[in-house]
Amino acid sequence: MAAGDTEPRRTPADIEAEINREQRRLAETIDELVVQAKPANIARRQINRVKEKGGRLVDEARALVIGGGAVRVESHLVEPREGSILLKGDDEVVTTYQSRGRLPPEAMILAVGVGAVIAVGVVALIVRRRRA
Structure with missing residues (x-):
């Protein structure tokens, strides 16, 4: 160790092990991205989103027509967890509903x-x- 060094020197084996860990981590991340980017998975997410939005619209229309149920008051996006991987359009929306009278x-x-x-x-x- 030199006079100014406070950390022990890393051996070539330590460096190689760290490189291997990072390569495995990057490979896992790439695998996750490949799965999310498959056209079938993208289509499935979009279909589910349309079904969810359509269901909400039907519920709101029903509430307006029959006077029962709930009406959407407000919606907002939820920030993703730190380190998560989101593709465009994968935002999570939280909606608040309020019950209506007749x-x-x-x-x-x-x-x-x-x-x-x-x-x-x-x-x-x-x-x-x-x-x-």
């Missing part, structure tokens, strides 16, 4: 009226296209 009768009548107008319009459009 809608007033006027809102129900309006919703039924709008639905009836839309249904009549669709039927008229179909009949018109068949005649043409």
Whole structure:
């Protein structure tokens, strides 16, 4: 040891062992990235995301129409854990819901009226296209 050195010198075997550990760690990280980047896995994540968002929209629509259930109040992104690997679009969203009371009768009548107008319009459009 030199006069200014306070740490013991590393042997070539120690350095080689450290290099091997780092190579294994990097290989595991690359394997994880390969699995996450497979088109089938990306598609599966996107399908699950669409199902989740669609389910939320259906729940919110149902809550607006029948007056029960819950309505989304607020959503925010959750920061990933330190050292985690996220691909674009893999953000985690936390949503807060609030239960609703029943809608007033006027809102129900309006919703039924709008639905009836839309249904009549669709039927008229179909009949018109068949005649043409």
